[in-house]
Amino acid sequence: MTTPPVTVGIIGAGNISSVYLQADRKFANIRITKVADIDMARARAQAEKFGKQAVTVEDLLADPEIEVVVNLTVPQAHAEVALKALEAGKHVYNEKPLATTRQDAQQMIALAQQKGLRIGCAPDTFLGAGLQTCRRLIDEGAIGKPVLALAHFLSAGMEWWHPNPAFFYKPGAGPMFDMGPYYLTALITLLGPAQQVSGMARITYPERVITSEPLRGQRIQVEVPTLVIGLIAFAEGALAHITTTFDTSEKYTPQLTIYGTEGALQCPDPNTFGGPVRLKRKGDEHWREMPLRGRWVENDRGLGVAEMAAAIRSQRPHRASAELAYHVLDLMHAFHESAEQTRHLTLASTCARPEPLPEDWSGA
Numbered sequence: 001m002t003t004p005p006v007t008v009g010i011i012g013a014g015n016i017s018s019v020y021l022q023a024d025r026k027f028a029n030i031r032i033t034k035v036a037d038i039d040m041a042r043a044r045a046q047a048e049k050f051g052k053q054a055v056t057v058e059d060l061l062a063d064p065e066i067e068v069v070v071n072l073t074v075p076q077a078h079a080e081v082a083l084k085a086l087e088a089g090k091h092v093y094n095e096k097p098l099a100t101t102r103q104d105a106q107q108m109i110a111l112a113q114q115k116g117l118r119i120g121c122a123p124d125t126f127l128g129a130g131l132q133t134c135r136r137l138i139d140e141g142a143i144g145k146p147v148l149a150l151a152h153f154l155s156a157g158m159e160w161w162h163p164n165p166a167f168f169y170k171p172g173a174g175p176m177f178d179m180g181p182y183y184l185t186a187l188i189t190l191l192g193p194a195q196q197v198s199g200m201a202r203i204t205y206p207e208r209v210i211t212s213e214p215l216r217g218q219r220i221q222v223e224v225p226t227l228v229i230g231l232i233a234f235a236e237g238a239l240a241h242i243t244t245t246f247d248t249s250e251k252y253t254p255q256l257t258i259y260g261t262e263g264a265l266q267c268p269d270p271n272t273f274g275g276p277v278r279l280k281r282k283g284d285e286h287w288r289e290m291p292l293r294g295r296w297v298e299n300d301r302g303l304g305v306a307e308m309a310a311a312i313r314s315q316r317p318h319r320a321s322a323e324l325a326y327h328v329l330d331l332m333h334a335f336h337e338s339a340e341q342t343r344h345l346t347l348a349s350t351c352a353r354p355e356p357l358p359e360d361w362s363g364a
């Protein structure tokens with residue numbers, strides 16, 4: 001007997017919804033039926049484009065067929081929408097971050113536990129072939145024992161390309177909450193949980209001017225740090241340095257490098273699923289590009305949803321878990337708090353490293 005696909009409803013029909021709305025073409029174990037948004041015009045436009053049904057949030061939550069709600073709303077609405085979905089008896093998969101505050105995230109996790117439901121969370125890029133190859137190389141000892149990680153996202157902010165960039169400079173956003181989840185999720189899945197952190201943060205430009213259309217010339221008052229630097233001590237011993245910023249002249253420069261006792265690994269941009277992965281062992285003169293081990297190399301957002309759906313059917317833990325996403329959220333807050341309090345902080349949260357994804361995992 002074949003296992004029926006898990007029925008999925010999507011809430012939030014904005015920018016990122018297009019890639020998710022096509023996920024059931026790639027992953028046969030999910031079936032996306034409905035899309036909702038507080039802005040019905042958006043829900044209708046996306047439903048028509050991708051052959052789904054547009055409904056209100058209430059109607060989507062009342063549909064007994066829908067087992068998983070994929071929550072693609074803005075970060076400030078993540079908790080509210082997730083709590084409603086859990087109340088309605090649905091498993092939830094949130095876009096990142098899990099929530100904007102620890103309290104909201106804790107409430108979500110407690111409710112899910114009480115109701116026997118799952119919470120999954122983006123990013124799922126760590127399940128892509130690029131970062132999975134890094135994971136396998138590290139686990140196999142290719143760089144020896146990890147010692148140091150450098151994780152840097154350098155950018156010139158969002159106002160030169162995003163049509164409505166003000167929210168990036170308001171509470172709940174900023175470079176760490178927006179881009180940090182990719183880097184921190186990669187680091188935790190490669191090196192294990194973090195234990196202690198230290199941070200420095202500042203607002204370099206208190207006012208920004210939009211240069212993209214249609215709001216060109218409008219000014220944004222910056223309310224959150226736009227240069228956030230963190231130091232991390234991992235439980236297994238490695239140290240890391242992470243920078244996330246909107247304040248450089250670089251438009252988009254990602255870096256993730258892990259140094260070990262026997263060599264170093266250049267990881268791909270953790271906001272992507274593919275490569276390149278480069279290895280330089282002790283004594284090597286040059287970096288060597290390594291073959292990718294895994295099949296997900298494109299913009300395969302939705303992989304985490306499909307993996308959670310498979311885990312629901314086979315009653316095993318899923319990989320892009322609330323525990324992992326909560327640890328990431330805790331770290332992001334701790335960098336800012338450490339900067340405000342000018343002291344190191346010990347984290348209250350931890351998490352287990354999710355198992356590597358089987359190389360041929362297809363969701364079928």
Ligand SMILES: NC(=O)c1ccc[n+]([C@@H]2O[C@H](COP(=O)([O-])OP(=O)(O)OC[C@H]3O[C@@H](n4cnc5c(N)ncnc54)[C@H](O)[C@@H]3O)[C@@H](O)[C@H]2O)c1
Nearest residue numbers: 012013014015016017037038039072073074075077095096
């Ligand atoms: N845009 C990207 O490139 C990108 C990439 C990765 C992750 N994300 C994440 O995806 C999420 C959505 O980003 P986006 O760029 O699509 O944003 P967006 O602003 O384009 O879309 C968000 C949508 O959510 C709807 N919404 C807001 N509150 C709601 C509520 N309470 N109930 C129902 N609908 C509600 C809005 O009407 C809007 O259509 C964010 O968490 C973001 O961090 C975005």
